[in-house]
């Protein structure tokens with residue numbers, strides 16, 4: 001009811017603003033990186049595996065895609081991400097030395113549960129879930145678990161569940177890196193420090209809301225939008241596009257920015273807003289030339305740039321600056337303004353934000 005909403009108009013907005021607390025709770029009590037964060041027996045399991053298979057649906061699958069970048073670069077462990085509803089029906093080549101990781105807010109998604117059973121049926125017994133509901137079927141079915149502490153998520157479009165999943169997956173990355181001898185004491189301390197800083201960093205990003213509201217006015221009259229990201233931030237672009245589709249009903253697609261020239265550039269006109277996730281990382285210069293390709297066709301760029309990127313506002317280029325650059329944790333921060341953009345665009349269009357048409361919070365049938 002209204003009392004629970006406090007100053008917020010919708011649960012989705014409340015849940016976006018709960019993220020500092022949700023991440024803080026999810027990481028509470030993590031004093032050091034150890035396999036046992038994931039349950040008894042995790043040490044043995046982590047020693048027995050040499051690859052990761054991630055199974056999930058929807059927003060949770062984008063958390064998985066982000067984790068693939070972390071797992072391969074930080075833990076150096078080959079990682080495959082599969083949409084649960086596809087994996088269960090295709091011929092794949094099973095390897096018993098695989099850690100099967102399911103990611104699910106509810107722990108009850110039928111496709112993800114069936115994909116887990118399929119993997120087990122193929123002889124893969126090492127199972128771990130990142131899940132927000134401790135009493136769910138998924139937690140019962142998996143050997144190991146990390147329970148995120150997002151709290152109950154009511155908005156159908158997932159927000160705080162996603163960022164807490166990312167926090168859990170980053171911990172998993174560090175734990176696997178450690179058991180593979182790829183995490184020094186100094187690196188562990190540096191990562192833990194950065195994780196503890198997340199709630200404060202998230203607050204600073206949430207303070208960008210007024211600037212995002214101004215953009216949402218422009219977006220409300222559009223019927224299409226493109227989202228661009230590269231590397232670790234390509235999954236963030238996918239999630240930004242999904243949020244916009246789900247609640248504002250604007251058709252949105254995400255592309256890794258280097259792929260623009262292989263198709264989507266044909267769609268770019270002055271009517272096409274192009275949202276660009278521009279962290280200050282190794283791909284920034286490449287991304288800037290992708291942005292030029294958009295500008296040359298008259299596309300309107302809406303750029304979420306880190307403070308130190310030297311991307312300036314100019315005609316056709318709108319820039320909102322994030323307060324700092326967050327290193328590998330950057331996706332957790334960069335997704336937040338995209339959640340806000342979808343939310344405020346939907347509000348401006350007057351849609352039913354918390355209960356978008358045709359969608360369910362938890363899909364427990366195939």
Ligand code: G6P
Pocket residue numbers: 057058059060103104105106107108109112156157158359360361362363
């Ligand atoms: C539904 C929800 C999505 C969610 C997906 C997976 O489609 O509308 O927001 O991402 O299910 O849910 P899960 O509970 O498995 O994370």
